[in-house]
Amino acid sequence: MNIPLLAIILVIYIGVLTYLSYIGYRQTKSAEDYMVAGRQMPGWIMALAYASTFISTSAIIGFGGAAGVFGFTLMWLSFLNMFLGILIAFIFLGDPIRRMSNNLKTNTLASLLGERYQSKFITWFIGLMIFLLMPAYTGVVLIGGARFVQESLKMDFNMALLALAVIIALYVGWGGLKGIMYADAFMCGTMILGMAILLITTYSVVGGVTDGHKALTGMAKLVPESLVKGGHMGWTAMPKLGSPIWWTVISTIVMGVGIGVLAQPQLILRFLTVPSKQALNRAVLIGGICIFLFTGTAFMVGPLTNVFFYETTGKISIAVAKGNVDMIIPSYINAVMPPAYIYLFMVTLLSAAITTINGLIHVQSAAFSRDLMATWNVKTNPLLLARIGVAIGTIGAVILAYILPISVIARATAFWFGICAAGILPALLGAIFWKGVTKQGAVWSVALGYGVSIFGFIFLHAAEAVPFGICKAIFGKPTLLPFPWTHVDPLFYSIVISSAALVIISLLTKPLPRDHVEKCFRGIGRQSRPPSGEQVVT
């Protein structure tokens, strides 16, 4: 290990982050600045912050490792990430969400939906779900960063985890969203560089695009017997339709995360920070390139690690990683890259971890201070409450990161994204596209979305129900229903139920007051500015 070189890189890196956070701290004068960066963030900074928050070590380490096991099928997820997460989200959702948030003077997703539907229940319930369940996702992102530090610096995993958590808590608590977004934009630049080098190096190592894929196709006979029985047909082919692996990969990993991105509180918050539709349009260009380089690279490199490891060690990736899916990408990078690049990738992955955890802990702190405490009329300094939320969120994530088992990153991420999609997405789409949604329709949609999802994870979906053990304790069997329900992600049925509840109950119940709905939709669906005299709320 080249300690002087590593020390120089880390000092420069942490110095720049500290300076950017300091700028954010200096510019944070109000709760509005802390929560939504004063709603005046340039589009290019928003896009870089969105992309780097979106893509974490979970995507690069966890899902990249899963691609090393399941193959190129996971690229359906990176396609959805770009198509839904960038094109659809920025072009169709971003502008109405930011306008409605400004119309209703709200600065979190939960409070936006609560005000839109005139329901305190929606605000505190979504806030509570975020506060209680988001640490599962924050925890695995921490694990991803710590695993790479462990592998590349030969550092103790627990020490790496603790050091990462302390750095992140300081940045979030200090600079608010402005500091986070400035630092995110810088870190996104390091991620672009690191991932572009990884993509080019990998295809070059395996002999080019077509030859690399052909080599991997020729290795299909090396797929472990247990995976073949589950429906694995090789790393360059889709799993057998309807097999356990097909259901896991398509329903949980691809659909759960691919759809769930549209309802991620930490990403939706980014829309509230820009001052114009033009900023969102510009963000599409930058966001598309970033997501391709981040997820596209991870899901192309993951399967191709098998070619590299087989040629160099005679083993496939999961064997080299000793059965821990989360170690495939760290092992590969440490094996294929020269030492100087490993430090660059360490900074890349640290950036991926910090940017996402920053965003998650910021949202958790906002959920605590704005959605829970303010809704429950706890009167105290809002910035103090937000910083207490940072401390609680960080401690919760670290505790979970210590508790969670190996190979958990991709699965826990899919859990969080899926539960958000079922609980929030129908109510969010209804809020911005259908004036006829009623309070009762939205309340039941949110409650059923979360409720059915949680029921599915505890009693039906084997990956969670078996380790939880609650179903076994109550009913004497690990899951209530047989295959395929043991492998169908709860998102599949919970989002149908929550969507149906939103529509049916809204058609049967009393609409919201007309003037309130008109206020919500003011300026939405047209390009013009608000009537003279109205100002953006800052």
Add this chain to the structure above:
Amino acid sequence: MLGMADGWTSLVWILNVAAMILCVVYGAIHWNKGGDGW
């Protein structure tokens, strides 16, 4: 195609590149559109 074992996997590889290009083209065409304020 592209050395993949089935058409779906080739298709998704191409769709990834196409989606990225679509984002770039859309962003470039709309760079100065959409107004610069509320």
